[in-house]
Amino acid sequence: MAGTDARPGAMSPEERRERARDLGARLPEGFTLGVATSAFQIEGATREGGRGESAWDAFTAQPGRILGGATADRATDHYHRVPEDVALMRDLGVDSYRFSFAWPRLQPEGKGALRREGVDFYERLLDELETAGIRSLATLYHWDTPAALAGGWFARDTALRFGDFAHAMGERFGDRVTQWATINEPATVTLEGYALGLHAPGAARLFNALPAAHHQLLAHGLGVQALRAAGVRGGVGIVNVHSPVVPATDSGPSAEADGVFAALFDVLHNRVFADPVLLGHYPQPPEGFEALFTALAEVDPADLALIAQPLDFYGLNYYMPTRIAAGSGSAATPDGASSAMASLPFHLADWPEYPRTGFGWPIAPEFFATALAELGERYGSLLPPVIVTENGASFPDAVELHPETGEAQVHDGSRIDYLARHLEALVGAAGSGSSASSLEVVGYYVWSLLDNFEWAAGYSQRFGLVHVDFGDFTRTPKDSYRWVRLLAESR
Template sequence: MARITTSGAGSPDERRAFARDLGGRLPEGFELGVTTSAFQIEGATHEGGRGESVWDAFSQEAGRIADGSTADRAADHFHRMPEDVALMQGLGIDTYRFSFSWPRLQAEGRGALRSSGTDFYERLLDRLDAAGIRSFATLFHWDTPAALGPGWFSRDTALRFGDYAFALGERFGDRIGRWATIEEPATVTFAGHAIGVHAPGATRLFNALPVAHHQLLGHGLAVQALRAAGVQGGIGIVNAHSPVVPETDSDADTAFAELYDVLQNRVYADAVLLGRYPQPPEGFEALFTALAEADPVDLALIGQPLDFYGLNYRFPTKIAAGSGVAATPDGGSAAMASLPFHFADWPEYPASGSGDPIAPEFLGTALRELAERYGSALPPVFVTANGVSFPDAVELEEGTGTPRVHDGLRIDYLARHLDEAVGAAASAGVDLRGYFVRSLLDDFGWEAGFTRRSGIVHVDFDEFTRKPKDSFAWLRLLAESR
């Protein structure tokens, strides 16, 4: 194994001092947590009657995954869940944000919940309860059952999702502290159905917008179903917000930046928080026909009041006019050449292990944009996922021979982003309730396979052993310092 360290700019003592200071500045009741997703960590894809998901099928297609891997074992969480909960208990966090595996619970995307799936999640919740850790469950994190055929391109999937939500609400409604309906519908629409770098690999470009509407309709039906089932926890949705800027102040760059902001951010937040879709930018009205024709009954369902809004942040987006494929945020796609704009580089910022700009101030921008755009319609907010990949590796500590993972850059990343989030929320009047690190474990990184490490716990993907990184110890100190 290559011995690569990621020492950051600060010294260990400086990082520890900052953790103590930042912990002392967190608002009373502010939640700290970690997040994962079922497909990325569970494995056991052929056990207990679990059905195939679109990501299982996508991963088996040649050239789809960077290293040719699959998530058949992922981080083996299905078998090692007690160990992972014990790690979280030792970390001292408040809340664990996980996702249910739809195909593990309904192999065909419909029908009764499978006992092999519900039994696993009952055991997980039992362990979390015993450890004093709150549960924050996501109904859907991208693993659409393959048996649903066209998936979210079909309105029927929204109806099936509502049924699925009701079944889960009935089964776990008294055990879950917080419910998120759908994870990043913008990513599913754009990466999975517009440019094809995520499952199911469709390249519909602007014709993918029905996928956005059907996911949002599914969200609305799920909110209705969870409330009908009498769940005790709060209900919300999670989306990836990316502040958008034009590469230059030219009319073309500015127009396409506005277009992308609507596609990435406002289509979803406006519909959920205001009960309507945004007006298309001038000159682009024809692209939004599918949303302009949305049934008002659908919009009323989509716009039901929520208990919280989840914001995932990774990086800002810079838009330039003209086609190009080199700098897409999801690794590049031939379909991008058919779009009239492209993603420009950020030479002014350092890059993460996946090549994305590290720009914590834009997390503050995202929070301020939410406040400015939605005002009193914005419910309490959680930063539901924030994290970074770096090429860290296990090393033997000099003099002791103790295995360690020194990931100082990840510590610096988390510290700067959390600090920015707390300060920006306070100045903008956003009721920020918590911050979740992405991810607890090194995992299957979607189209990147196992080529990126994003966890605060190192996973050996041969032996599936766990080793907490320096960032794990830093987060524990932060939690202790509140």
């Protein structure tokens, strides 16, 4: 049951507080605790300060693309509320804030000089963070491709323009940003935006979307090169989403086919985006599927050398595992329905044994440990320190008024339990002699600070530690906010 304490076996408030104290005490010395957001999901002000149109602005304008016809024109109004939002982070007690620069706010046409108004906005944000004693992890690209870049990530030129953008940003902000991430979740951009048509730009090309994957990874390599050429002080990395993949069955008539397609999806979702960065080459497709990956088999070795530059950290986003079954199934995906998905010879199978988030995602923290262990097994000493750059859950939280004081409050015990169980899995997996003990895990960021615009789901999914009223933009810290604050205080 979402956002309440009414679930069977739910902990009492005191048990949750004790769990926060225990977890805080178990976090390693120097471990970074932070919160994360992205520009398009919170900033709003899409037509202010000379901001250009993004591919997501164009996508949301198309009827039927976004649940409820929502847009991000106001989002959480963060553009006008930076001091208030940084004050929330300061009171939360986190060490670092992961945000993203809006590419079209800084380069409306996707090229040229940085726009003064955009620079000023992010200077104000960094000023507030520095005053509050909060470090920054800035993502250069979190899905808001400038619409002026024809072809988006299908075009190699977009990668070149991103390299130019990264260099300009490094020159302008290189002495202020603590850490840099180049690209956020190229797997999601490729699969949801270019293969299935559920996200911007709405293309549904299935395996023919793979050039978009390569061009994002090339942009990452060019971005790393450009940031270092600009002399940035902070470390540089990439952010990939990883989902452990298992077959729907391991015995019976469909077990072999389920296993084959699970291996295919693991390559497609995980290894295509991690192997070239960490190993310097694309993965070998499962036998029989080689023709689907021709676009990646024929890339220039010079591109792979660019993509595989040494990194200062590797960003891991974890939300859920994936179960794959043979057969086309329905058109259901975690973000909606796609006729392209229904045409594939495999489908995403359900997880009836696990509780679910508001998005319908399985709550399976043991697979968080699996994701970490797989990274260690696959990449070993080639893997730089790992930062968990996103982990969190949506639940349909609601504001209630305290019966005596009238104070606004949001009881989201389910989110507290989710965060506690995933942090416990992280601490356990990274401990000495454990499944992922070879990894150096140096940070964890909660997704998200604020309820926000959740892409194709509009405003239907609330991930925040802080509730946002999307009518008047009032911020109300949830119980989970206070839980994370206690966690931070207990280190």
